[in-house]
Amino acid sequence: MSLPTFDVKTTAKEVAATFPEQIKGKTVLVTGTSLKSIGFTTVQAFAKDAGLLIITGRSAEKLKDTEAALKTEFPGANIRLLVLDLASRASVRKAAAEVNAYPEPLHIIIHNAADVIGPFKLNEDNLDSQFSSNHVSPFLFTKLLATKLLASSTPSFAPRVVFVSSSAHSFGAIDWDTLAKPDEAKHTPMGAYAQSKIANILTAKELTKRSGGRIQSFSLHPGSIVTSEAPINVATLQSIGIYTPDGKPNTADYSFVTREQGAATSVAAAIDPRIEGKGGAYLSCAVLADDQVSEFAADPANAERLWTVTEDLLGEKFTF
Template sequence: MSSPTFDVNTTAKDVAAAFPEQIKGKTVLITGTSLKSIGFTTAQAFAKDVGLLIITGRSHEKLKATEAALKTEFPGANIRPLVLDLASRTSVRKAAAEVNSYSEPLHILIHNAADVIGPFRLNEDRLESQFSSDHVSPFLFTKLLAPKILASAAPGIVPRVIFVSSLAHGFGIIDWDTLANPDEAKYNAVGAYAQAKIANVLTAKELTKRSGGRIQSFSLHPGTIATSEAPATVTTLQAIGIYTPEGKPDTEKHPFISQEQGAATTVAAAIDPRIEGKGGAYLSSSNIADDEVSAFAADLANAEKLWTLTEELLGEKFVFA
């Protein structure tokens, strides 16, 4: 069989169909799988062959709708719903404890969920909401699940942790001084989003390094996709010219792709055997695209600094046994 070639037109199901043996028998956990989301499309690609698919959402109601839709399409799929609200560390800890109680291993963890782009907001931990939900909580969730993830390793199987980032990581840098002390006067929505997405890229690099490669972690740009209808997000996207004044994607100026095409890169990062051993890499259009990473996000010193500062924000160390 010839090696498949992926590009911007490849769909998530195309990637899954190319490597079914990399999915069979695996346990895959995907955060943020509500209907109409790219997380749901990612889940669809795994559902046919996966051993266990863990879907997450902030409410039982949303999870029931996602589970029902997946079961309609894939009646034999083994799907397990998990309530997870990344805006709450209490919820993160409760969800991690539940996953750790499962008898099944955890081979692939996909951090897909993200906070909406919008006005300055603090969460219950007094951190800026986007940075907290898109980075600090996923970092904590990964830390709590790390022993289980590491234990899933077997001959020919190296667990993976995936961070859905964005090309928007190149729109800014991390303001180290405001991580622990958010300052509304310095806030702008695009900069906050960029900061959170930079953190995803840096964390994938440092997680791979600190685990000694025992966890292969990748970050990625899924493509420009119209996924959010949140008013605050639409307003922000209008302000930077990605959406039209009418609140619609500006397809004349930007190369929007479908959710099926966007989710392909997530699936490739999770299962493509050809990128094994290249943990820390950044993917776009289902291929490694490290040349698209900003200088700030490519700096390994920034990755180490972010890791240490995140541990300080949490008040606990992320230590590998």
């Protein structure tokens, strides 16, 4: 039987239903799973068949709301809650230690959570908050879990790490001079966001390369999605015309997809066997789309440089 061709209208549950055997028995960890997010529709797609579904977020109470919604739809789902605040390296280390202590293996990580697009702000490590939460913390979390990921490998299975990037990566480039020393005078909300999303693409490439393909890592654009966004986020999107002055999506100039359609690309990146061995690739509309990657984000020299810079920011090496 021929497999379907996915497109912009494909939903996350349709992708999951196409490849149930790729999910059964697997431990899947997804960051940022609050109820009105694309992360929630991502975990919805895995809940029916996953051996263990790990849902993460900053708030234990919101995680309980997500768990309750999933259990209502999938009473038999095996769900575990994990508090993870990407704004705090201490929280990242604590969460990783919890996962490493689980008796179950770890097969798939989907880095879905992201900081809001907003004004210049430093985090507790004196780094740009978007760059730190969207790149440095996911990099650290993956590093701390790499041994557990690799332990799940079999002759027919390579663990996958998925980074939810954005087509907005093409709006900028990485300013290497300001990564360790952020400069408010050079900051723009969309520029900072684009920089962090470029980092997602480059990390997927370099993670696959440095692991020798033993970890297959992918990045993706989920599509333009209307969610319950923070006022700061909405204001930024208004300033560049993606939202109208009255705070509504600008459907005249932009195409939007539903959360279910947007999450399809995350699920495809995590389980579609047709992309096995193509780690480092970028997906959009649930299919390979390397032709949509900017020249800067496609450059392997930039991927190598970012890896080294990130290790320097953390003060520790990510080795295999």
